[in-house]
Amino acid sequence: MSDDESAGDGTAPTPTESVWIDTTPETSYDPLSADRRVDVAVVGGGITGLTAAAELADAGEEVAVVESGHVVEGVTGRTTAKVTAQHGLIYDRLRSTVGDGLARQYAEANQRAIEHIAETVERREIECDFGRTPAYTYTDSPDRRDAIAAEVDAATALGLPASFVEDTPLPFDVEAAIRVDDQARFHPREYLLALAASIDEAGSHVFERTKALEIERGRLNRVVTDRGTVAAETVVVATHFPILDRRLFFARLYPERSYVLAVRASDVPTEGLYYKPGEPMRSLRTHVAGQEDLVLVGGEAHKTGHGDAPERYERLERYARKRFDVEEIPYRWSTQDYSTPDRIPFVGRAGPTSDGILVGTGFGGWGMTNGTAAGRLLADMALGRPNPYRTVYDPTRFSFSAVRTALKENAHVAKEFVTGWTDGLRADAATPAPGEARVVRHDGRPVGQYRDEGGELHTVSAVCTHMDCIVDWNDAEKTWDCPCHGSRFDPDGSVLDGPAVEDLPRRSPRD
Known part of the structure; x- marks a missing residue:
């Protein structure tokens, strides 16, 4: 019997916000009320924008973050929050498509992003359930053992702490898995709301309920919003999909929606981040919620504008009930991700003549580390500092x-x-x-x-x-x-x- 044929109670849970949004207070930063002049304007209040803004504020720059709604309520507020450099079966593919050099840069950038988050949590004393845990990409099909083994070889060759295993802490058997040690998990909103507060406290600005409409280029670039303009020498566009599209990103980014259930069960795994590639894709991770643990069950990805979303939730529920001893499903939510043709994000100049306009996009469902790496790269570019990962993320790359x-x-x-x-x-x-x-x-x-x-x-x-x-x-x-x-x-x-x-x-x- 396949996962999707297993019996459930046939009822999808009541729609709610994500567990991250539901368990943190709503922010209340003021909207822009008058035209502003700052050093750097950051459009977008997710993990990329806030990471960049925090880095810039720490460097003494005056920054204005412009967010159309509330910070960390978009894609970042609906993530599964896996803080890992193991992004499915990616490294064997990258070695064959972009070469060992760029594949190693990608692995290092994402592994370094984990360490940056850990250092930030410790330095700022952020309470966000941060903890180290292994990450697993697994298969339940004997036909995919060789693919797992090839990924282990590629990951270890690129410097990741990877190993081939046949057992995991999951309450069901797997055929094989790649285990990558010293990865992490956290509560993304608790982490990022602390970054937003640090930006505001450093004399910079977070403007909510301020919708960026366009960016006008000039000696000073101007972010035109529905509440006024923000002028800055450098503009960082971190809006998930860039509002400025001089590199024809719309033709090089592909949207997918996916779905998540937060499941209360008696057999939640004690550790680990889990990902099963293929059809159907599945994502699993434990989240500590007060005095109990939840397991986040994700998957059912499809192109945006296609597919029956209620049916996708029902399939996830059937899968969860087959794999775990489910007691309750208190949360469900969906999210949207954009992928690039080679699965590496686009981070850099927004156009060939746009030195003062920078962009980060295309994280392909792995935004916690890629978004952190992108935010740091964008901050370094704005400050004129070198960054070792500029080449691998360059939007002008070709293959x-x-x-x-x-x-x-x-x-x-x-x-x-x-x-x-x-x-x-x-x-x-x-x-x-x-x-x-x-x-x-x-x-x-x-x-x-x-x-x-x-x-x-x-x-x-x-x-x-x-x-x-x-x-x-x-x-x-x-x-x-x-x-x-x-x-x-x-x-x-x-x-x-x-x-x-x-x-x-x-x-x-x-x-």
């Missing part, structure tokens, strides 16, 4: 394998664009029932309609404001999702995730 991947992904985007406009629109004008949504044509124009459980009808343009693809309804998250480049909007059209910057225009039911 034939990455080009092939980009061509394949962009062919998919083209197909989605055409299909959305030709096949995805209903001609009828009937409005949806409570709890339902649909995309219809009104006077030839695509319109998205959602009727909430209270009976109110929410009507918006169904044309994504990024590149005119037709959005689709995500029933689990109650959002409009773009299947082309991953933009997401709330029921009333407000942007939740880029690359879109502009909201979906609202429509009346008669438009």
Whole structure:
């Protein structure tokens, strides 16, 4: 019987925020209230932006962090928070595609990121459940033993403390695994809220509820927001997907959504971070929650704008109930990640003539270490300091394998664009029932309609404001999702995730 065929109670848990957001206070930094001039402007309040800003503030720079919502409530607030340099079966592949030199840089950058987090926790005395633990990438298929063995060989050749094992602390058998020692886990919001507080206390600024709209280049670059402008010699764009796209990132970044359950069980493993590549991918880790432990069960990744999200949660629940003695599932949440063609993030100058505008993006689901490494690299670039990992993350890098991947992904985007406009629109004008949504044509124009459980009808343009693809309804998250480049909007059209910057225009039911 496969994981997804195992019996559960058939009921997905009630939607909640992530365990990280639910167990920490909401921040209340003021929005920007007047134009500002600072040394460095940082757009985005996740792990990359706050790491960069904290480094810069420590170096004596005046920094302004601009966040459209609240800090650490975006992708970083919905992570599984694995602090590890072992990113699935990556190093054997990197050695063959980018060579040993760059593969070693990637391993070192991520391993060094773990040590930076550990040092920061100790130096700032941050209470964030930081602890050392091994990381495992495992398989339950005999056909993948050789792939695990090859990854062990690659990881050890690149300097990681890796070994081949056949037993793990999981309460079920595995066929084989790579074990990497001295990795870590933590509570990401507790860690990053402490960094945000240190930035504010150092005489720099954290501006929440301030939406960056564009960046104007000049002698002083200007971040134009809905509440004024922030002028700075250097702008760091750390918005998950860059709001400034001079390197055509939209054609080189591929969005995926994935899902997480926090499970209360009697047999939670005492240690370890776990990842099973392949189909279906699975992610597991223990989280200490007060006097008890939870196991975070993740997976069910799919391209944004595709797939039945409620069904994905149900599959995860069935898997969790098969693998663990589940007592309760108090949390569920989803997240979105962008990957690059070669699985290495883009960190560096935003364009060939953009010396003062820097960007970090494309962490591929491994943002705790990659985001930390990126934040430190961006800070070093802003300060004019050398950094040994600048080459491996350089957005201008080129490889034939990455080009092939980009061509394949962009062919998919083209197909989605055409299909959305030709096949995805209903001609009828009937409005949806409570709890339902649909995309219809009104006077030839695509319109998205959602009727909430209270009976109110929410009507918006169904044309994504990024590149005119037709959005689709995500029933689990109650959002409009773009299947082309991953933009997401709330029921009333407000942007939740880029690359879109502009909201979906609202429509009346008669438009």
